[in-house]
Amino acid sequence: MSERSDSSEILNSLEKYNLDISDYLPSHSGPKLVLNFNKITTVSEVEGIILKGREIENGIIADIVIKEGTVLEDPIHLCFGVNKETGLQEIFPRIIAEDNSSVTLQAHCSFPNAKNLTHKMFGHIYVGKNCKFVYNETHYHGEQNGATVAPVSHVYVGENSYFENNFFLTQGTIGRMKIQIDIYAFKDSIINSNVKAFGKNSLDSIRVRDAVFLEGENARSIIKMKAAAIGGGEVMMFGITEGNAANTTGHVDCTEIVKDRGSRCRAIPLIRATDESCHITHEASLGKVDSAQLNALMARGLDEDEATDLIIKNML
Amino acid sequence: MSSDVLLSVKDISILSEDRQCNIVDTISFDVMEGSIHSIIGPNGAGKSTLGYAIMGVYHPCSGKIFFKGKDITDLSITERAKRGITLAWQTPARFDGLSVYDYIGVGVKDKNLIEQRVREALEIVNLDPDIYIKRKVDANLSGGERKRIELASVIAMRPKLVILDEAEAGMDLIVLESFMDIFNKIKELGMTILLITHREDIGMVSDNSTLIWDGKVLANGHFRDIMVLYCQKAGLKKICNRTLFNQFDECIDKIIEEETRENKI
Numbered sequence: 001m002s003e004r005s006d007s008s009e010i011l012n013s014l015e016k017y018n019l020d021i022s023d024y025l026p027s028h029s030g031p032k033l034v035l036n037f038n039k040i041t042t043v044s045e046v047e048g049i050i051l052k053g054r055e056i057e058n059g060i061i062a063d064i065v066i067k068e069g070t071v072l073e074d075p076i077h078l079c080f081g082v083n084k085e086t087g088l089q090e091i092f093p094r095i096i097a098e099d100n101s102s103v104t105l106q107a108h109c110s111f112p113n114a115k116n117l118t119h120k121m122f123g124h125i126y127v128g129k130n131c132k133f134v135y136n137e138t139h140y141h142g143e144q145n146g147a148t149v150a151p152v153s154h155v156y157v158g159e160n161s162y163f164e165n166n167f168f169l170t171q172g173t174i175g176r177m178k179i180q181i182d183i184y185a186f187k188d189s190i191i192n193s194n195v196k197a198f199g200k201n202s203l204d205s206i207r208v209r210d211a212v213f214l215e216g217e218n219a220r221s222i223i224k225m226k227a228a229a230i231g232g233g234e235v236m237m238f239g240i241t242e243g244n245a246a247n248t249t250g251h252v253d254c255t256e257i258v259k260d261r262g263s264r265c266r267a268i269p270l271i272r273a274t275d276e277s278c279h280i281t282h283e284a285s286l287g288k289v290d291s292a293q294l295n296a297l298m299a300r301g302l303d304e305d306e307a308t309d310l311i312i313k314n315m316l
Numbered sequence: 317m318s319s320d321v322l323l324s325v326k327d328i329s330i331l332s333e334d335r336q337c338n339i340v341d342t343i344s345f346d347v348m349e350g351s352i353h354s355i356i357g358p359n360g361a362g363k364s365t366l367g368y369a370i371m372g373v374y375h376p377c378s379g380k381i382f383f384k385g386k387d388i389t390d391l392s393i394t395e396r397a398k399r400g401i402t403l404a405w406q407t408p409a410r411f412d413g414l415s416v417y418d419y420i421g422v423g424v425k426d427k428n429l430i431e432q433r434v435r436e437a438l439e440i441v442n443l444d445p446d447i448y449i450k451r452k453v454d455a456n457l458s459g460g461e462r463k464r465i466e467l468a469s470v471i472a473m474r475p476k477l478v479i480l481d482e483a484e485a486g487m488d489l490i491v492l493e494s495f496m497d498i499f500n501k502i503k504e505l506g507m508t509i510l511l512i513t514h515r516e517d518i519g520m521v522s523d524n525s526t527l528i529w530d531g532k533v534l535a536n537g538h539f540r541d542i543m544v545l546y547c548q549k550a551g552l553k554k555i556c557n558r559t560l561f562n563q564f565d566e567c568i569d570k571i572i573e574e575e576t577r578e579n580k581i
Contacts, residue, residue, distance in 0.1 A: 290409065293411055301397040301425070310418075313413075314412060314413035314418070
């Protein structure tokens with residue numbers, strides 16, 4: 001228990017969601033930054049990684065630098081948690097991945113007791129040339145619909161680099177959530193952005209704006225947005241891809257399932273091409289579960305509700 | 317093979333979506349318990365529509381379907397599945413995130429038997445359980461792999477009646493050769509097969525056949541007799557030129573030659 005020190009409450013809340021917390025304990029040698037409300041409880045660096053945190057009035061500024069040529073197999077862990085029922089947490093991460101580096105950032109935002117709690121993030125990520133950068137962010141907002149979460153990220157992906165974004169909010173309730181991700185992709189870069197969200201009741205409202213601007217020639221991107229709204233929940237997915245340079249290719253794919261009276265799903269794909277050699281496409285599907293999937297499971301004995309639940313659970 | 321009728325289709329008709337014509341027109345036939353019964357016919361004859369109507373995906377505008385003597389015409393897909401009917405789809409659905417293990421195991425009633433049944437079923441369709449059990453039933457599977465997983469899922473379920481809708485489509489030659497073994501294994505496990513196909517080499521395994529043409533039953537009977545009729549109707553002289561069934565091919569040739577000669581005389 002002593003290992004957990006000030007972080008114990010937050011780590012316990014992550015354990016509740018079956019997450020292996022051993023990577024967050026101080027005894028774990030990997031790089032990490034753990035925050036309990038607006039207090040930094042753990043910071044640990046490894047060779048090639050600079051991790052600095054500074055507390056401010058309602059949150060922190062976190063500076064993370066992945067030095068040139070650093071290749072990490074284990075992820076860098078970021079844990080932004082609040083166990084309080086009310087309050088404001090503001091996070092300003094500034095992340096720089098220098099040329100030829102390869103890392104995964106695993107961020108967990110846990111607000112298990114939120115009743116009137118606001119979490120805001122305004123992050124900048126700069127990815128250099130020839131990098132591989134994977135950013136995973138998973139949220140847990142408790143069971144009381146009391147969180148308001150509004151992360152905004154600006155990401156710049158350099159020449160010949162790969163950037164992957166995975167944002168998941170599928171366990172517990174959501175509360176109110178507004179996500180904005182703007183990714184600028186330069187020459188020969190590849191962007192893979194995935195967002196999954198699950199609105200479970202009438203107090204859950206999700207708005208996601210996931211945008212990729214293909215600014216360098218041969219840049220490629222795919223945005224995959226998957227969501228479900230049940231029990232009166234509301235989801236709006238706004239997928240944007242702009243092809244602004246020669247031979248850029250982008251695709252926006254949005255799948256949303258609606259179940260139960262009062263639930264709402266909306267999808268607004270916006271695609272734009274300003275060069276004749278661009279190829280930008282979109283595909284969206286909203287409403288009930290695909291009938292072929294439904295029939296396949298019902299033919300094995302599941303009823304329509306059971307089949308729908310299984311499909312949603314696995315999709316998200 | 318038992319002499320009991322498992323499935324009885326009585327005069328069913330299914331209207332097209334625009335309600336202008338019958339896709340299936342007053343079709344009747346019986347499927348005996350423990351048999352392999354094939355539905356033969358050209359593309360567009362109404363074979364798959366008939367299979368879907370038996371599964372409950374489509375509902376007939378007239379006629380009745382009886383399963384083990386009980387009228388199931390108005391039952392849902394789920395209710396029919398619970399009574400022991402299932403279908404392996406011609407183009408099986410793909411699912412984001414759903415594992416092969418969970419998909420095959422979904423129809424196994426005794427949850428303690430899931431792992432055993434899933435492994436056994438994968439082995440029957442010649443897929444290594446250790447490799448496939450954790451894979452997803454998504455776009456990363458090839459068409460042939462997905463079809464074999466579909467077959468495995470009906471085998472694991474152990475229904476009384478399996479409707480196989482062109483199960484052979486998209487399979488490679490190696491798997492096609494093992495199809496007879498797969499069908500026999502399904503039979504050994506106590507299941508009755510309703511085989512929808514337009515491949516003569518696959519249909520050969522059947523005990524009885526029904527030939528459908530333009531939504532109507534042309535004939536019920538033994539596969540060989542039905543094939544002769546099919547050839548005549550289609551104006552085909554030679555229909556089986558696959559090496560696997562040369563013997564049957566020659567037999568058909570001979571019958572057609574004889575009939576042609578008789579007609580000339």
